[in-house]
Amino acid sequence: MLDPYIIIEPSAPKVPFILSVPHxxxxxxxxxxxxxxxxxxxxxxxxxxxxxxxxxxxxxxxxTILHARYSxxxxxxxRDPMSKPLYNDGRIITGLTTTTDFFGKDIYVSxxxxxxxxxxxxxxxxxxxxxxxxxxxxxxxxxxxxxxVILWDAHSIRKSVxxxxxDDFPDMILGNNxxxxxxxxxxxxxxxxxxxGDFGVxxxxxxxxxxxxxxxxxxxxxxxxxxxxxxxxxYMNDEERVFNEERANKIRIVLRRTFxxxxxxxxxx
Numbered sequence: 404m405l406d407p408y409i410i411i412e413p414s415a416p417k418v419p420f421i422l423s424v425p426h427x428x429x430x431x432x433x434x435x436x437x438x439x440x441x442x443x444x445x446x447x448x449x450x451x452x453x454x455x456x457x458x459x460x461x462x463x464x465x466x467t468i469l470h471a472r473y474s475x476x477x478x479x480x481x482r483d484p485m486s487k488p489l490y491n492d493g494r495i496i497t498g499l500t501t502t503t504d505f506f507g508k509d510i511y512v513s514x515x516x517x518x519x520x521x522x523x524x525x526x527x528x529x530x531x532x533x534x535x536x537x538x539x540x541x542x543x544x545x546x547x548x549x550x551x552v553i554l555w556d557a558h559s560i561r562k563s564v565x566x567x568x569x570d571d572f573p574d575m576i577l578g579n580n581x582x583x584x585x586x587x588x589x590x591x592x593x594x595x596x597x598x599x600g601d602f603g604v605x606x607x608x609x610x611x612x613x614x615x616x617x618x619x620x621x622x623x624x625x626x627x628x629x630x631x632x633x634x635x636x637x638y639m640n641d642e643e644r645v646f647n648e649e650r651a652n653k654i655r656i657v658l659r660r661t662f663x664x665x666x667x668x669x670x671x672x
Contacts, residue, residue: 457559
């Protein structure tokens with residue numbers, strides 16, 4: 404069985420920084436390939452398309468990149484494993500093993516293919532917890548070498564998803580569960596640098612960081628987790644279907660600057 408993650412090793416000496424991209428996967432395990440509506444499975448709409456490619460500069464900075472192999476429709480790596488909601492404000496948000504996309508469209512061919520609790524547990528064991536175990540091992544390696552580490556969880560979303568938010572999303576949203584998952588100096592560094600470009604940046608609104616950020620972010624143990632959500636049109640075309648290199652390079656300048664400053668900040672914590 405293939406690992407549910409893909410590792411991109413750094414091409415420079417390692418630094419205390421791990422980059423996770425849990426929603427860029429588009430594959431489906433063979434045993435599930437006939438469970439989903441073929442037209443939906445061909446291009447799973449909720450995918451964080453090309454995010455791992457957007458951050459391709461990170462490996463040159465000594466950062467290890469870990470990204471998902473499988474679609475979040477198989478199991479969502481950024482949801483609570485017990486399906487506890489991340490937010491309690493009434494917003495509609497897809498679950499651990501969602502049965503619809505963000506717009507409420509069915510993704511399974513029939514009701515009998517919808518995973519029962521036994522199947523949910525199988526997916527947790529085979530696809531979810533191995534991703535978490537790999538993050539844990541990478542963080543442990545950096546802690547042993549540097550004594551501290553940053554985990555950056557990278558995401559993207561459509562400019563407009565009315566089922567989640569009536570208004571368009573901001574350009575970028577930095578999440579740290581109300582400043583509990585990372586040291587305040589790292590949070591300030593990230594915000595100041597993200598805002599140094601031409602983009603609007605919100606802080607913990609409307610996203611505070613998902614389960615990965617909240618699960619691993621323990622600044623008291625020298626693990627500092629931050630989530631960045633961004634509009635897909637920052638690096639894709641207006642239809643949010645095709646990677647746009649010119650737009651990507653513009654946001655890469657800001658992201659690279661942010662990472663460089665974060666590494667300087669954590670070195671001096």
